[in-house]
Amino acid sequence: xxxxxxxxERKLTLLAMLTSTLAVVLSSASFLIYDLVTxxxxxxxxxxxxxxxxxxxxxxxxxxxxxxxxTVQLSALTAKQDLVAAVLYKSDGTVxxxxxxxxxxxxxxxxxxxxxxxxxxxxxxxxFNDVSLRGERLGTLFLQSDMQRWNTRxxxxxxxxxxxxxxxxxxxxxxxxxxxxLVSRPxxxxxxxxxxxxxxxxxxxxxxxxxxxxxxxxxxxxxxxLAEIQHRDxxxxxxxxxxxxxxxxxxxxxxxxxxxxxELLKAKDAAxxxxxxxxxxxxxxxxxxxxxxxxxxxxxxILEEETRDxxxxxxxxxxxxxxxxxxxxxxxxxxxxDLSKIEAGxxxxxxxxxxxxSLLEEMITTLQPAAERNANRLQLRVHxxxxxxxxDITKVRQILFNLLSNACKFTENGTVTLDAERQPxxxxxxxxxxxxxxxxMTPQQQRNLFQYFAQADxxxxxKYGGTGLGLAISQRFTHMMxxxxxxxxxxxxxxxxxxxxxxxxxxxxxxxxxxxxxSPPVVETxxxxxxxxxxxxxxxxxxxxxxxxxxxxxxDYRVISAPSGLEGLRLARxxxxxxxxxDVVMPQMNGWDVLDxxxxxxxxxxxxxxxxxxxxxxxxxxxxxxxNYLVKPIDRDRLAEALDRHRRPxxxxxxxxxxxxx
Amino acid sequence: xxxxxxxxxxxxxxxxxxxxxxxRGYTVITAHxxxxxxxxxxxxxxxLILMDVGLPRMDGWQxxxxxxxxxxxxEIPIIALTAHALLTDRExxxxxxCDDYDTKPIEFERLLHKIESLxxxxxxx
Amino acid sequence: MKAFALRLAVFALMMAAAVDxxxxxxxSTESSEHLIKAGYVYNFAKLxxxxxxxxxxxxxxxxGVLGNDDFAAVLSHAVDGKKVDDRVFVVKRLKSRxxxxxxxxxxxxxxxxxxxxxxxxxxxxxASSVLTIAExxxxxxxxxxxxxxxxxxSKIRFAINVDAAAQASLTISSRLLTLATIVHxxx
Numbered sequence: 017x018x019x020x021x022x023x024x025e026r027k028l029t030l031l032a033m034l035t036s037t038l039a040v041v042l043s044s045a046s047f048l049i050y051d052l053v054t055x056x057x058x059x060x061x062x063x064x065x066x067x068x069x070x071x072x073x074x075x076x077x078x079x080x081x082x083x084x085x086x087t088v089q090l091s092a093l094t095a096k097q098d099l100v101a102a103v104l105y106k107s108d109g110t111v112x113x114x115x116x117x118x119x120x121x122x123x124x125x126x127x128x129x130x131x132x133x134x135x136x137x138x139x140x141x142x143x144f145n146d147v148s149l150r151g152e153r154l155g156t157l158f159l160q161s162d163m164q165r166w167n168t169r170x171x172x173x174x175x176x177x178x179x180x181x182x183x184x185x186x187x188x189x190x191x192x193x194x195x196x197x198l199v200s201r202p203x204x205x206x207x208x209x210x211x212x213x214x215x216x217x218x219x220x221x222x223x224x225x226x227x228x229x230x231x232x233x234x235x236x237x238x239x240x241x242l243a244e245i246q247h248r249d250x251x252x253x254x255x256x257x258x259x260x261x262x263x264x265x266x267x268x269x270x271x272x273x274x275x276x277x278x279e280l281l282k283a284k285d286a287a288x289x290x291x292x293x294x295x296x297x298x299x300x301x302x303x304x305x306x307x308x309x310x311x312x313x314x315x316x317x318i319l320e321e322e323t324r325d326x327x328x329x330x331x332x333x334x335x336x337x338x339x340x341x342x343x344x345x346x347x348x349x350x351x352x353x354d355l356s357k358i359e360a361g362x363x364x365x366x367x368x369x370x371x372x373x374s375l376l377e378e379m380i381t382t383l384q385p386a387a388e389r390n391a392n393r394l395q396l397r398v399h400x401x402x403x404x405x406x407x408d409i410t411k412v413r414q415i416l417f418n419l420l421s422n423a424c425k426f427t428e429n430g431t432v433t434l435d436a437e438r439q440p441x442x443x444x445x446x447x448x449x450x451x452x453x454x455x456x457m458t459p460q461q462q463r464n465l466f467q468y469f470a471q472a473d474x475x476x477x478x479k480y481g482g483t484g485l486g487l488a489i490s491q492r493f494t495h496m497m498x499x500x501x502x503x504x505x506x507x508x509x510x511x512x513x514x515x516x517x518x519x520x521x522x523x524x525x526x527x528x529x530x531x532x533x534x535s536p537p538v539v540e541t542x543x544x545x546x547x548x549x550x551x552x553x554x555x556x557x558x559x560x561x562x563x564x565x566x567x568x569x570x571x572d573y574r575v576i577s578a579p580s581g582l583e584g585l586r587l588a589r590x591x592x593x594x595x596x597x598x599d600v601v602m603p604q605m606n607g608w609d610v611l612d613x614x615x616x617x618x619x620x621x622x623x624x625x626x627x628x629x630x631x632x633x634x635x636x637x638x639x640x641x642x643x644n645y646l647v648k649p650i651d652r653d654r655l656a657e658a659l660d661r662h663r664r665p666x667x668x669x670x671x672x673x674x675x676x677x678x
Numbered sequence: 679x680x681x682x683x684x685x686x687x688x689x690x691x692x693x694x695x696x697x698x699x700x701x702r703g704y705t706v707i708t709a710h711x712x713x714x715x716x717x718x719x720x721x722x723x724x725x726l727i728l729m730d731v732g733l734p735r736m737d738g739w740q741x742x743x744x745x746x747x748x749x750x751x752x753e754i755p756i757i758a759l760t761a762h763a764l765l766t767d768r769e770x771x772x773x774x775x776c777d778d779y780d781t782k783p784i785e786f787e788r789l790l791h792k793i794e795s796l797x798x799x800x801x802x803x
Numbered sequence: 804m805k806a807f808a809l810r811l812a813v814f815a816l817m818m819a820a821a822v823d824x825x826x827x828x829x830x831s832t833e834s835s836e837h838l839i840k841a842g843y844v845y846n847f848a849k850l851x852x853x854x855x856x857x858x859x860x861x862x863x864x865x866x867g868v869l870g871n872d873d874f875a876a877v878l879s880h881a882v883d884g885k886k887v888d889d890r891v892f893v894v895k896r897l898k899s900r901x902x903x904x905x906x907x908x909x910x911x912x913x914x915x916x917x918x919x920x921x922x923x924x925x926x927x928x929x930a931s932s933v934l935t936i937a938e939x940x941x942x943x944x945x946x947x948x949x950x951x952x953x954x955x956x957s958k959i960r961f962a963i964n965v966d967a968a969a970q971a972s973l974t975i976s977s978r979l980l981t982l983a984t985i986v987h988x989x990x
Contacts, residue, residue: 076978079846085982150849150887307688310783314694317786321701346783622769643773661773 024200025193032192033185040184044177052170056163059098060141063161064134066096067145071157074104075147078112078154086113094118098164100140101125104147105156112155120162128156139163202231206238219246291359298356302349309349313342351485358492364619365408365496367521367592372402372446375413376436383420390428392452394420399437405446407521411493415501418486419450419513427454427510444519445499451512457505465503466491490515497521523592549663552593553577554584554610555628556602564597571656573663581605585613588620595662598642600629608640615641624662626655680802681705682793683724685715685741686759687733691782695728698786712736716744719751725802726793727756729776731767739774746775755796759784837874839959840951841881844912844936847949849887850979853909854972857932864890865907869897869924870914878912903927913937913947921945925967932972943986948973950986962986 022030070089077085090102093115102115105128116122129144130153136142141161147154202225209223219242223235320335357363380396387394405412416434423432430453437447457465466487494501497517505511551573553564561577568575576591578584581602588596596614600607607627614620624643634645644658682704686692689710696706707722709715712733719727719741727745731738738758745751758776760767771779778792797803848864858864864887868875879894886892897906899917903924908931913924915938925946928935935942936949943950943964948971950962962984968975 073978076846076850076976076982079849080843080982082982149846152849306783307691311690311694313783314691314698314786318694318698318701321698624769624773661775 024203025196028196028200029189029192032196033188036188036192037181037185040181041177044180048170048173048177051173052166055169056136056141056166059161059163059166060134060136060143063099063141063143063159064132064145066093066099067132067143067157067159070102070159071145071147074113074157075149075154078104078106078147079149083113087115089113090115093159096161098161098166099159100162101158101160103158105158107153107155123160126158128158130156198227199231202226202235206231206235209238213242219249294356298353302353305349306346309342309346313339313346316342348485351489354489355485358489363492363496364622365521365523365592366410366622367406367408367523369404369406370409371404372436373398375409376416376434379413379416379420380434383417383424386421387424387432390424392424392427392429393431394424395431395433397433397435399435402436402438402446403519405517405519405521407497407517408493411497412517415490415493415515416448416450418490419448419515422486423450423452423454423511423513427452430454430510438519440519446517446519448515448517449512450515451510453510456507456509456511457503458507461507462503462505466501523590548572548574549595549659550574550576550591550593551659552584552588552591552596554581554596554602554607555599556580557599560599567652567655568659571659573659581607581610584610585620588614588623589617592619593623595659596623596625597628598625600627600633608636611637611640611642626658628655679703679705680725680797681707681722683707683709683715683718683722683727685709685712685718685727685733685738686730687711688730691730691784695784702790712738712741716741719745719754720748723751724754725800726796727754728789728793729756729758731758731760739770742774742776753800755800757789757792757796833873834877836953836959837877838881840874841878843951843959843961844878844910845882845885845892847934847936847979848892848910850976851934851968852974852976853934854932857909857972858890860889862890863893864909865893865895866910866912867895867897867903867906867908868912868914869901869920870899870917871912872896874912874914904931908933910934910936913939913942915939918942921947928967928971934968934971934973943967944989946988949983960984964988 019027019030070093074086074089077083077089086104090104090113093099093102094117100117100120101123103125104112104114106112109128111125126142131144131146133144134141139162141163143159143161145157145159147157205226206223209221212218212221222239222242225232225235225239316335316338320332320339323331323335354363376396376398380394384394420432420434431451432453433449433451435447435449435451437449439445439447491501494515494517498521499515499517501513501515503511503513551568553561553568553575555561555564555577556579558579561579565575565577573595576587576593578587582605584596584598587593598607598610602610607629611625611627614623614625621641625641626644626646627637627642628646628648628650630648634647637645643662646654646658682699684692684696684699684706686695686708687710692708692710696708699706707718707724709718713735715727715729715733715738716736718724729738729742733741738760742756742758745754745756755777756775757778757780758767758771758774759780759782760771767781768779777796780789780792794803844866848866866878866882868878875894875896882892882894884891895906895908897903897908897911899920903911904927911924911928911933913920913935917924918937918939921937921939921942922945924935924937927933928948934949935947936951937947938951939947940950940952943962946964946967948964948967952960952962954960961982963975963980964986965975965980966988
C-alpha cells in the first residue's frame with residue numbers, strides 16, 4: 017500500500033503513533049542497555065566480592081590441608097543460582113577442592129590466574145581470587161557465573177519494553193486518532209464541499225470554517241473562489257440567456273426574412289412570368305395583328321395600283337386612306353412592341369460603325385414624300401466633317417425618323433431643317449437638330465412631351481395622327497445610348513428638337529443597371545479598331561486562349577479573351593462582342609451556366625455563341641441557344657467557317673428599319 | 679422573266695404577293711408548306727425564293743438550311759420573310775444562310791428592291 | 804629476591820612435609836609427625852591474636868618447646884625466616900625443670916611427656932596470655948587451649964578450649980575454630 021495514498025486521517029494518526037513509539041523505543045532501549053550494562057558490572061563485582069569472601073574463608077582449610085572443610089565451604093555456594101563452578105587451586109595449579117552446580121555440565125576449567133581478575137567470556141563471568149593467609153598465598157579461587165540473573169533480567173526487560181511500546185502505541189493511537197480530527201476534520205469538510213461542487217455543479221455550497229489556522233484561510237479562499245465562480249456563472253448564464261434570446265430573435269428574423277425572401281422570389285418569379293407572358297402576348301398580338309394588316313395594306317395597295325390604271329379616281333383616294341389607316345395601325349403596333357421590349361428590358365443595342373452623312377441623306381430621301389405632303393421644304397445642313405459614329409444605327413434612324421416626321425406633320429408650308437454637327441472635345445459627341453416652323457408647343461405641352469401617349473391635346477391626334485409613343489420611345493432609345501434629347505419651342509413659332517449622342521456609344525450603355533467601369537485598354541482598342549469583328553474567347557486554359565488568339569487574329573478578328581466564366585460575362589457586357597467562343601468545362605462557372613446567363617441577358621442574348629469543348633453535347637448546346645458546337649480538338653477550317661458566318665458585314669446590307677415609314 | 683418561288687402558308691399573303699409580283703412581270707410559283715417548298719425549289723429551279731419562316735411541316739429555317747447545303751440549290755437566292763420583328767430573326771436569317779431578310783407586313787417596294795438587287799447580282803436581270 | 808627465595812624454601816618445606824606426612828602415614832616415622840605438627844604450630848600462630856601488651860612491635864614470637872628437643876629442632880627449622888606481622892619466630896627449648904615464668908614464650912608446646920605439669924602450665928597460660936599446645940589428648944578439657952593429637956586414621960586433629968583461650972585473653976580466628984573440635988573446661 018502506498019503511504020502517500022493514505023487518507024489524511026490515517027497519515028496523521030500514523031505520524032503521531034510512529035513518532036511516539038519511536039521515542040518510547042529509543043528511550044526504553046537506551047535505558048535498558050544502560051541498566052543491563054550496569055547490572056552486568058554489578059554482577060561482576062558481586063562475584064568478585066563473593067570470591068574474596070570464599071577465598072578468605074577457605075584459606076584456613078587450605079592452610080591445614082583440610083580438603084573436606086574446603087569442599088564444605090564451597091558447597092555453601094549452592095545458594096548462588098547462577099554460579100556454575102567454584103574451584104580452589106593449590107599454588108601448584110592442581111585442584112584442591114571444587115563445586116559444580118548440579119545439573120550443569122562440568123565446565124572446562126581454565127588455568128589459574130594469580131592475583132585478582134574478573135572477566136566476561138562467552139556469556140559467563142569468570143573471577144579469579146588469590147587464597148592467602150596472613151600474607152602468604154596458598155592458592156587460587158575460581159568462580160564462574162553463567163549470568164542467569166542478567167539473562168532473566170534482560171528477558172524481563174525486553175518483555176516489559178514490548179508491553180510498554182504496545183501500550184504507548186495504543187495510547188498514541190487513541191490520542192492521535194482523536195487529536196488528528198483537529199487538523200483533518202476541516203480538510204475533510206472542505207473536500208466534501210468540493211466534491212459536492214464538482215459533482216452537483218452546485219456553486220451555492222459553502223465550506224464551514226471552524227478554525228482560524230491555515231485550513232481556515234484555505235476554506236475562506238475556497239469560499240471566495242466559489243462566490244466568484246457563482247458570480248461569473250450567473251453572469252455567464254445571463255449572457256447565455258441573452259445570447260439565446262438574441263439568437264432566437266435572429267433565427268426568427270432569419271426565418272421571417274427567408275419567408276419574405278421566398279415570397280419575394282415567388283413574387284419576382286410570378287412577375288417575371290407575368291412579364292414574359294405579357295411580352296409573349298404582345299409579340300403574338302403583334303404577329304396576329306400584323307397578318308391581317310398585312311392583307312389589308314397589301315390588298316389596298318394592289319387595288320390602288322389596279323384602280324389607278326383603270327378605275328375611278330375617287331376609289332384611288334379611298335384606297336389610299338385605307339392604306340394610311342392601316343399603316344398608322346401598324347406603326348402603333350410597332351411602337352407598342354418597342355415599348356413592351358423596353359419595359360421588359362429586352363431592348364438591346366446593336367452597335368456598329370457607320371457613316372453619319374449617308375444615313376442623314378437617306379433619311380431626307382425617305383422623308384421627302386412626307387414633307388411634300390404638307391408643302392414643306394426639307395433641308396439637311398451638315399456642319400464640318402461629321403465623319404462616322406459607333407451606335408445602334410436602327411435606333412438612331414428610328415429617332416431621327418420620328419423627329420423629322422413629327423416636324424413635317426406639324427408644319428405646313430414651312431421648312432424643316434436637319435442640322436448635324438460634331439463637337440469633338442473631352443467627349444466626342446454628335447448633335448442633331450430638327451427645326452421646324454410649325455405650330456410649336458406651350459410649356460405645358462413640352463413638359464408632357466416625352467410621356468407615353470402624350471400629344472399636345474386629344475384633338476391633335478385626330479388632326480395629325482400618330483401614336484403618341486414615338487417621342488417617348490425616342491427618348492428611351494437616346495438614354496440607352498447615353499445621349500440626350502430635349503426641345504425648345506414657342507407656341508406658334510415652331511420647335512427645335514436637339515438629339516445629342518456620343519460618337520462612340522459604350523456597349524454597356526444598353527444596360528444602365530450594370531455600370532461596370534470599362535477597362536481602359538479595351539476601350540482604346542475599341543476606338544482604335546471599331547470596324548473589326550470582335551471575338552470574345554472564354555476559356556480557362558491559357559494555351560487554348562493563346563492559340564485561339566493567334567489563329568483568329570490571322571483571320572483578321574479582334575480577339576479579347578477571358579480566363580473564366582464570370583470574367584467572360586463581364587467582358588461580354590462591357591465590349592458587346594460580335595461572337596463568343598465558350599469552353600464548357602471550366603472551374604467555378606461552367607460553360608453551360610455562362611451560356612444560360614448570356615442568353616437570359618437581353619443585352620447579350622443576340623450574340624452568337626460558339627461552344628468549343630471536349631464534351632459532345634451538340635443537341636444540348638443548340639437547344640440552350642448556342643449557335644454552333646465544335647468539339648475539341650478544334651478543326652481550324654470548321655472554326656473559321658463558323659466564325660465567318662457571324663462576321664460583321666462590311667456594310668449593313670441586311671439592316672432593316674423596324675419602324676418602317678412612320 | 680425570272681421565276682420566283684413563294685413559300686407561304688397564309689393564303690391571303692400568298693395570293694396578294696404573287697399577284698403583285700406577277701403584275702411586275704415575274705413568273706411566280708407558290709408552295710404552302712416547307713416540304714412542298716423544298717420539293718419545288720429542287721424540281722423547278724426558281725431564280726429566287728421568298729421564304730416565310732413560320733411554315734407548317736418544316737419551317738423556313740430548316741428548308742433554307744437544306745437548300746443551302748445542297749449543291750443543286752445552293753445558288754438560289756433566298757429572302758426570308760418573318761412576322762417577328764425581332765432582331766434574333768435577323769441573326770437567325772444570317773445564320774441559316776438567307777441572302778436577305780424582310781419583315782411582314784411587306785412593304786412591297788422595299789421587297790421589290792431587294793429582289794431586284796439579288797437578281798442583278800445573280801445575273802438574271 | 805630474598806623474599807622470593809624464602810618463599811620457594813617454604814614451599815619446598817611444605818611439599819616435603821606433605822610427603823613426610825604421607826610417609827608417616829605409611830611408615831609412622833617420628834620425624835614426619837614432627838614436621839606436620841610444626842606446620843600446625845606455625846598455622847596456629849597465624850590464626851591466634853594476642854593482646855596488644857603481649858606482642859610489642861618488633862619483638863619476635865617466642866615458641867617454647869617443653870619436653871621434646873627433636874621437635875624443637877624440627878620446628879625451629881620450619882619457622883626459620885617466617886614472619887607473622889613482621890615478627891620473626893624464636894624457638895626455645897625448655898627443660899622439664901625449667902621455670903615457666905620469665906621464659907618470654909607466647910606459644911608453649913608441651914610434649915606428651917610433660918603431662919604432669921599441666922596445672923602449672925595452665926596457670927602460666929592464664930597469667931601470661933600464652934597459647935598452649937599440648938600433645939596430651941585431655942589437655943584442652945583440663946583447661947589448656949589446644950590439644951594436638953594423632954587420630955586413629957593417622958590424621959592429626961586438634962581440639963580448642965575456647966573458654967581457656969578467653970581466660971588467657973587470646974582471640975582465636977573463627978576460621979581456625981571451624982577446623983577444630985571445640986571443647987569447654989570441665990568443672
